Amino acid sequence: MTRETILNTFLFLLLPATALAAFALDEPFIITLATKAAILALAGVGLNIALGLGGLVSFGHAAFFGLGGYAMGILAAHAQSYTPIMESPFLIEGTKSMPVIWLVALAVSALAALLIGALSLRTSGVYFIMVTLAFGQMLFYFAISWPAYGGEDGLSIYVRNGFPGLNTLDPLTFFGIAFVILAAVLFFAGRLARAPFGLALSAARQNAERVEAVGLAPFKLRLVAFVISGAVTGLAGALFADLNRFVSPTMFSWQTSGEIMIFVILGGVGRLFGPVAGAALFILLEHVLGGLSEFWHIYLGLLLLLVVLFARGGMIGLIAGREVAHD
Amino acid sequence: MSFILLIEQVLNGVQSGVMLFLMAAGLTLIFGVMGLINLAHGSLYMVGAFAAAAVAAATGSFLLALVAALAAAALAGCLIEMTVIRRLYDRDHLDQVLATFALILIFSEGTRFLFGSFPLFLDIPAALSGPVMLPGGIQYPLYRLVIIGVGLAIAAGLFLLIARTRIGIQIRAGEADREMIAALGIDIAKLYTLIFALGAALAGLAGALVGAIQSVQVGMGEPVLILAFVVIVIGGIGSIKGALIGALLVGLTDTLGSVLLPLFFANFMEASAATSVGSSLASMSIYILMAGVLLFKPTGLFGEA
Numbered sequence: 001m002t003r004e005t006i007l008n009t010f011l012f013l014l015l016p017a018t019a020l021a022a023f024a025l026d027e028p029f030i031i032t033l034a035t036k037a038a039i040l041a042l043a044g045v046g047l048n049i050a051l052g053l054g055g056l057v058s059f060g061h062a063a064f065f066g067l068g069g070y071a072m073g074i075l076a077a078h079a080q081s082y083t084p085i086m087e088s089p090f091l092i093e094g095t096k097s098m099p100v101i102w103l104v105a106l107a108v109s110a111l112a113a114l115l116i117g118a119l120s121l122r123t124s125g126v127y128f129i130m131v132t133l134a135f136g137q138m139l140f141y142f143a144i145s146w147p148a149y150g151g152e153d154g155l156s157i158y159v160r161n162g163f164p165g166l167n168t169l170d171p172l173t174f175f176g177i178a179f180v181i182l183a184a185v186l187f188f189a190g191r192l193a194r195a196p197f198g199l200a201l202s203a204a205r206q207n208a209e210r211v212e213a214v215g216l217a218p219f220k221l222r223l224v225a226f227v228i229s230g231a232v233t234g235l236a237g238a239l240f241a242d243l244n245r246f247v248s249p250t251m252f253s254w255q256t257s258g259e260i261m262i263f264v265i266l267g268g269v270g271r272l273f274g275p276v277a278g279a280a281l282f283i284l285l286e287h288v289l290g291g292l293s294e295f296w297h298i299y300l301g302l303l304l305l306l307v308v309l310f311a312r313g314g315m316i317g318l319i320a321g322r323e324v325a326h327d
Numbered sequence: 328m329s330f331i332l333l334i335e336q337v338l339n340g341v342q343s344g345v346m347l348f349l350m351a352a353g354l355t356l357i358f359g360v361m362g363l364i365n366l367a368h369g370s371l372y373m374v375g376a377f378a379a380a381a382v383a384a385a386t387g388s389f390l391l392a393l394v395a396a397l398a399a400a401a402l403a404g405c406l407i408e409m410t411v412i413r414r415l416y417d418r419d420h421l422d423q424v425l426a427t428f429a430l431i432l433i434f435s436e437g438t439r440f441l442f443g444s445f446p447l448f449l450d451i452p453a454a455l456s457g458p459v460m461l462p463g464g465i466q467y468p469l470y471r472l473v474i475i476g477v478g479l480a481i482a483a484g485l486f487l488l489i490a491r492t493r494i495g496i497q498i499r500a501g502e503a504d505r506e507m508i509a510a511l512g513i514d515i516a517k518l519y520t521l522i523f524a525l526g527a528a529l530a531g532l533a534g535a536l537v538g539a540i541q542s543v544q545v546g547m548g549e550p551v552l553i554l555a556f557v558v559i560v561i562g563g564i565g566s567i568k569g570a571l572i573g574a575l576l577v578g579l580t581d582t583l584g585s586v587l588l589p590l591f592f593a594n595f596m597e598a599s600a601a602t603s604v605g606s607s608l609a610s611m612s613i614y615i616l617m618a619g620v621l622l623f624k625p626t627g628l629f630g631e632a
Contacts, residue, residue: 119618122622123626125420126364126420127625127627131560131621135614137553138610141611145609146607148603254553261424261428269421296436297433297436298432298433298437300429300432301429301433302429304428305429308429309426
């Protein structure tokens with residue numbers, strides 16, 4: 001086993017170990033923190049497919065995170081007020097069932113990623129960063145100015161949505177749901193990176209002309225990667241909204257995009273478990289530094305600056321060295 | 328919708344466009360010459376506004392406040408260029424985005440630490456307050472007219488600086504081939520610091536000028552930064568002319584959209600629905616404009632591929 005495999009195993013077990021220990025010590029708040037870390041890690045894993053594998057520096061992933069959140073918010077809000085979302089041409093009703101909400105969140109964010117990606121991927125480099133940022137902002141302002149679903153105030157859901165056969169109100173059960181999804185997506189992302197598609201995508205990142213020369217279309221590869229990436233982040237958004245039982249335009253804000261990117265970078269770009277390490281570290285910092293000082297973002301900024309300037313492989317790079325296939 | 332209201336809104340659009348230009352010009356210069364994407368440009372805008380508000384509160388002089396804004400932003404620009412930004416020129420865009428994002432966190436929280444979370448206010452000087460009568464019986468705030476004038480004067484000055492002076496030659500040469508001008512004996516590190524400080528000073532000035540119309544608060548820079556990004560994507564990165572035209576387009580679209588679209592939808596919808604649909608669409612209008620430009624010219628109106 002390489003050091004990275006050992007580290008990955010450790011990271012993978014860290015979250016459930018924390019949650020179980022917190023359960024044993026009767027500290028539900030810590031379980032919630034672990035759940036938050038798992039969900040944010042999921043958002044990071046989504047971004048990492050575009051960023052690490054495809055080399056697409058998307059600064060607008062909050063768009064998908066927010067869409068997932070609002071998919072949950074809108075469906076659940078209609079279900080709790082017993083009003084249909086739409087009556088003509090056919091009836092669509094709200095729902096409080098998690099699996100349905102997840103599917104809707106995946107579909108909506110995938111569709112948005114298809115549209116945003118098809119436009120943004122016409123550009124590259126710094127244009128791409130700015131254009132994805134701008135599309136994220138577009139949805140942010142739309143969410144603020146659209147009064148039907150709370151506008152600036154956001155939407156509250158009174159009771160967490162249900163999963164058939166499980167009591168989702170129990171913190172440990174909800175952690176379990178989030179963690180199983182994270183594990184499944186990590187497995188999928190790991191397979192994706194080694195599948196022909198992932199290899200072609202990596203090749204397109206390293207040298208687009210050669211990929212074109214062997215008869216593959218980099219644009220299509222990138223678009224598919226962007227859609228998968230957006231859909232995963234959207235799913236994380238739906239779970240995040242369910243964790244808080246609240247959605248607001250903040251989920252669309254560009255700071256959210258920046259934070260999702262921070263998870264990926266703190267952990268290590270292109271490493272499968274980078275976002276898990278990054279999100280766990282972020283939550284830990286938020287909890288520890290946030291308790292010490294109201295201005296903990298200064299320390300976060302300094303840490304991020306140091307990681308970017310001096311530790312380019314992120315945390316996993318620091319511990320496991322640079323021998324990974326991705327660099 | 329009267330004609331006078333329309334003219335007023337056009338002037339408002341030009342005013343916000345001109346201020347956007349001050350931001351976008353610095354961003355596009357920095358990108359054009361150094362190849363750096365600087366998210367912390369909005370923080371320099373905020374630094375300018377806070378310096379102006381603090382000095383105006385202490386001395387009561389608006390002119391001194393503007394000088395302070397220029398100086399503080401240029402100084403902050405020099406400082407971050409020499410400590411952080413300089414290390415990023417050879418890095419990829421991802422590293423640049425993250426490091427400058429980190430700078431935003433540090434600047435924003437640092438400012439909150441120094442000045443608190445409550446907005447500060449910067450008053451329009453007495454000599455410039457009040458409305459002025461324009462030909463055609465239009466009353467318009469004098470201060471906003473002055474801002475338009477100042478902005479256009481700076482735009483003209485910038486064009487002259489780049490087209491006619493020695494520094495301008497060096498800047499254009501730096502855009503074209505940085506190794507070559509280094510080989511010709513230009514101190515490239517100093518040139519970069521100078522350009523960065525110039526961009527920072529323009530952002531700081533914009534912050535102070537706009538700060539007198541709006542409130543001065545932490546986080547005021549980022550919405551403007553993102554608009555400035557839209558501007559340079561539309562105009563083409565690295566082009567000052569593109570930045571000016573893009574800024575005016577964005578300013579006018581944003582201002583006119585939020586007035587005209589609700590009125591437009593009121594023609595065939597009930598009033599409250601028209602307001603909500605119109606204002607939602609208006610908030611998206613500049614991004615739709617950007618998407619439209621990208622469809623036809625992915626490198627912007629005046630950008631080179």
